[in-house]
Amino acid sequence: MQMTSQEVLKKYFGYDSFRPGQDTLVEGILSGRDALGIMPTGAGKSLCYQIPALLMDGITLVISPLISLMKDQVTTLNQAGIHAAFLNSSLTPGQYRKALSLMVQGRYRIVYVAPERLLTESFLEAAGQISISMVSVDEAHCISQWGQDFRPSYLKISEFIDRLPVRPVVSAFTATATREVKEDILALLGLRDPVQVTTGFDRKNLKFLVQHPANKLKALLDYLGEHDQECGIIYCLTRKLVEEVSGELVKRGYSVTRYHAGLSDEERKNNQEDFLFDRKQIMVATNAFGMGIDKSNVRFVVHYNMPKNMESYYQEAGRAGRDGLPSECLLMYAGQDVVTNQFFIDRMGPAEEETDPETAALIREREKERLKEMTFYCFTNDCLRAYILRYFGEYGDNYCGNCSNCLTQFEDRDVSETARMIIGCVDSAPREYGMTVIVDTVHGSKNQKIARTGMERNPWYGMGSQIPVFQLRQVMNHLIWHGYLTLTEDEYPVLRLTGEGRRVLEGEPVVMKVPKERPKTKDAAGKKSKGKLPAAVGDADPDLFARLRQRRMEIAKREKVPPYIVFTDKTLVQMCILHPSTPREMLKVSGVGEAKLEKYGEEFLEVLRENG
Numbered sequence: 001m002q003m004t005s006q007e008v009l010k011k012y013f014g015y016d017s018f019r020p021g022q023d024t025l026v027e028g029i030l031s032g033r034d035a036l037g038i039m040p041t042g043a044g045k046s047l048c049y050q051i052p053a054l055l056m057d058g059i060t061l062v063i064s065p066l067i068s069l070m071k072d073q074v075t076t077l078n079q080a081g082i083h084a085a086f087l088n089s090s091l092t093p094g095q096y097r098k099a100l101s102l103m104v105q106g107r108y109r110i111v112y113v114a115p116e117r118l119l120t121e122s123f124l125e126a127a128g129q130i131s132i133s134m135v136s137v138d139e140a141h142c143i144s145q146w147g148q149d150f151r152p153s154y155l156k157i158s159e160f161i162d163r164l165p166v167r168p169v170v171s172a173f174t175a176t177a178t179r180e181v182k183e184d185i186l187a188l189l190g191l192r193d194p195v196q197v198t199t200g201f202d203r204k205n206l207k208f209l210v211q212h213p214a215n216k217l218k219a220l221l222d223y224l225g226e227h228d229q230e231c232g233i234i235y236c237l238t239r240k241l242v243e244e245v246s247g248e249l250v251k252r253g254y255s256v257t258r259y260h261a262g263l264s265d266e267e268r269k270n271n272q273e274d275f276l277f278d279r280k281q282i283m284v285a286t287n288a289f290g291m292g293i294d295k296s297n298v299r300f301v302v303h304y305n306m307p308k309n310m311e312s313y314y315q316e317a318g319r320a321g322r323d324g325l326p327s328e329c330l331l332m333y334a335g336q337d338v339v340t341n342q343f344f345i346d347r348m349g350p351a352e353e354e355t356d357p358e359t360a361a362l363i364r365e366r367e368k369e370r371l372k373e374m375t376f377y378c379f380t381n382d383c384l385r386a387y388i389l390r391y392f393g394e395y396g397d398n399y400c401g402n403c404s405n406c407l408t409q410f411e412d413r414d415v416s417e418t419a420r421m422i423i424g425c426v427d428s429a430p431r432e433y434g435m436t437v438i439v440d441t442v443h444g445s446k447n448q449k450i451a452r453t454g455m456e457r458n459p460w461y462g463m464g465s466q467i468p469v470f471q472l473r474q475v476m477n478h479l480i481w482h483g484y485l486t487l488t489e490d491e492y493p494v495l496r497l498t499g500e501g502r503r504v505l506e507g508e509p510v511v512m513k514v515p516k517e518r519p520k521t522k523d524a525a526g527k528k529s530k531g532k533l534p535a536a537v538g539d540a541d542p543d544l545f546a547r548l549r550q551r552r553m554e555i556a557k558r559e560k561v562p563p564y565i566v567f568t569d570k571t572l573v574q575m576c577i578l579h580p581s582t583p584r585e586m587l588k589v590s591g592v593g594e595a596k597l598e599k600y601g602e603e604f605l606e607v608l609r610e611n612g
């Protein structure tokens with residue numbers, strides 16, 4: 001008898017209920033419709049095509065951009081007792097032929113294929129001999145030139161589909177929600193009246209934190225000190241910084257590895273696996289690391305530098321907490337990050353060879369605009385989550401209670417006097433200057449640059465000598481972000497007065513939100529995790545959790561798969577709480593399906609029984 005999708009979810013994946021949007025997509029596909037799912041990282045897109053794949057008659061082909069991603073998914077499926085395989089360049093010609101012939105013999109329900117294989121003779125021939133019920137395109141934004149992960153070979157997908165004797169159901173999934181990307185996906189894949197689901201972008205289990213540390217390395221060490229035993233990623237803007245930061249951490253005895261485009265393929269692969277298999281706890285990397293990293297127990301993502309835009313930030317930060325347990329995203333801002341990003345934008349090569357100069361200039365403009373919005377995120381005193389959601393076109397409450405701004409108490413401070421000094425100084429300068437000259441003038445600095453500019457004679461010179469420079473800068477940033485002053489976008493940006501700024505000179509007050517007192521880590525509620533326990537474990541018994549983790553590690557080594565593929569942290573936490581003592585009870589734990597119960601149930605029950 002045919003199973004229902006609900007039963008498949010439980011039997012193979014061990015989950016009791018669908019997450020928002022999953023059921024709509026699954027049912028839509030099962031009714032024969034095309035589908036488009038736009039959901040944030042960690043929402044559970046894979047199940048949306050894997051479950052229908054198990055219920056439809058023929059084979060499902062999944063197009064996926066990265067070898068590591070395919071391997072991870074196929075291992076997960078095999079662990080769940082589902083026959084699946086991948087076809088990509090990591091296979092030898094012999095292995096490839098073998099897998100292809102097993103596919104033709106009907107051995108697999110799900111086959112992952114690299115897009116560049118689709119139109120090869122051997123694959124087309126094999127595809128002609130089987131019944132393909134669905135072609136599912138994962139990371140579908142790769143088809144769009146608007147996104148940053150454009151893969152030309154994705155453009156071949158629709159030609160492949162056209163060549164099939166019978167058009168299968170076509171489904172597509174991505175976490176990128178911009179209108180351009182969505183339209184590209186619909187058009188270039190030729191989706192026909194698809195069921196569409198766009199779920200909210202909020203990730204409630206993620207805590208967002210922004211710091212402006214004077215000494216980043218020290219701030220990082222403090223942070224890691226409070227998060228030992230947890231897995232995390234530290235993103236840096238440059239290879240050089242990756243080397244520096246990972247070097248410092250190694251020196252201090254941290255379990256750390258690194259990843260950037262300057263390393264050999266071999267080393268990158270090994271380092272990535274060390275991290276995935278929990279052999280190394282911390283990954284220090286450039287943004288080259290991450291696409292296709294489905295590791296579910298990443299407990300924190302620290303950005304040692306501000307990235308170039310909110311899209312990148314949310315994608316990278318979103319690699320934390322895929323298992324749904326509490327996790328943190330910390331961004332460490334410094335003014336230099338803006339400069340570095342500007343530099344990258346100015347040196348940006350054209351996306352494609354035939355890009356004309358006007359288009360290239362336009363793209364650069366857009367990038368600068370996005371950089372500004374990213375910078376604003378680091379300066380806003382409003383709810384960070386609300387800021388993110390608004391950026392992606394959603395409404396958020398203005399209070400989430402789980403970001404560094406909501407956790408910090410602010411007070412309104414009247415900064416009109418300081419603001420007037422700064423604006424007055426800009427207004428009365430004989431020519432336009434950048435931020436440093438203006439701040440130094442108001443502060444009354446006696447450096448060479450001031451002497452050279454003659455700003456000592458400016459009427460506002462030294463008027464703010466009692467105000468610390470950092471405060472002058474804070475107020476200046478506030479004035480820029482709130483449109484009282486603008487900063488030009490030249491190589492050496494200079495300040496200009498706006499109409500709003502002029503009104504301040506005429507007496508309009510300026511009020512700025514400032515933290516009541518400077519909390520130690522800006523994470524005001526910073527509950528020191530009791531003992532050495534990862535915060536995500538919550539109320540579970542820490543010793544039992546540690547023993548279950550130990551058992552998981554033994555199994556992972558034996559089976560040569562990453563530990564999170566055996567069971568996720570979340571599943572282990574549930575075991576601690578539900579404390580099952582029989583296989584039947586074990587099945588109630590979320591994440592324990594029949595295949596895994598059979599394979600590992602007894603070994604975990606043993607640990608649970610020892611615990612009494």
Ligand code: ADP
Nearest residue numbers: 015017018019041042043044045046047296322
């Ligand atoms: P995405 O591709 O959307 O980023 P994944 O498909 O990798 O997300 O799923 C993320 C995690 O959520 C995986 O560990 C997956 O097993 C889990 N998951 C998916 N659907 C459910 C569900 N209905 N209930 C519980 N966990 C789920």
Ligand code: MG
Nearest residue numbers: 045046138139
């Ligand atoms: Mg995915």
